[in-house]
Amino acid sequence: MTIGEVARRSGVASSALRFYEERGLIQSERTGSGHRRFRREVLRRIAFIVFAQRVGLTLAEITQELDRLPPGHTPSRRDWALLSSTWAARIDDRIGELERLKAGLTECIGCGCLSLDRCKLANPGDRAAGLGPGPRYWIGDRPLARRG
Numbered sequence: 001m002t003i004g005e006v007a008r009r010s011g012v013a014s015s016a017l018r019f020y021e022e023r024g025l026i027q028s029e030r031t032g033s034g035h036r037r038f039r040r041e042v043l044r045r046i047a048f049i050v051f052a053q054r055v056g057l058t059l060a061e062i063t064q065e066l067d068r069l070p071p072g073h074t075p076s077r078r079d080w081a082l083l084s085s086t087w088a089a090r091i092d093d094r095i096g097e098l099e100r101l102k103a104g105l106t107e108c109i110g111c112g113c114l115s116l117d118r119c120k121l122a123n124p125g126d127r128a129a130g131l132g133p134g135p136r137y138w139i140g141d142r143p144l145a146r147r148g
């Protein structure tokens with residue numbers, strides 16, 4: 001398949017496919033004129049990459065996972081099942097994050113209180129930075145109590 005055909009079928013932009021290839025996540029062969037040609041099996045690999053990113057895996061983690069697939073032949077159903085079996089905890093974490101996000105948004109829409117004790121939007125003086133990087137209250141840390 002050409003890169004355009006793979007992009008259309010997978011829904012992933014050609015630029016992203018080239019990036020995946022540079023990172024070694026997918027492989028193509030070159031025609032005599034230097035154009036990329038992909039084997040049809042690459043579509044399953046791309047689907048895996050897209051899903052893994054949605055679950056929250058980094059590209060480095062995805063590379064590690066894909067390296068577990070047997071080289072030299074098309075991965076079987078059993079091979080794919082082996083990869084996904086390690087994801088249950090990751091997916092549970094993600095579900096927890098999304099549930100907290102949903103609960104927080106539901107609470108704040110139309111509320112407007114910006115309560116320092118309970119609101120996940122309130123972060124005066126960026127106190128949340130003291131808890132570490134990222135959106136600390138959204139990922140489950142409790143807002144710091146007002147001081148003084």
Ligand code: FES
Nearest residue numbers: 108111112113119
């Ligand atoms: S605005 Fe009231 S809880 Fe967030």
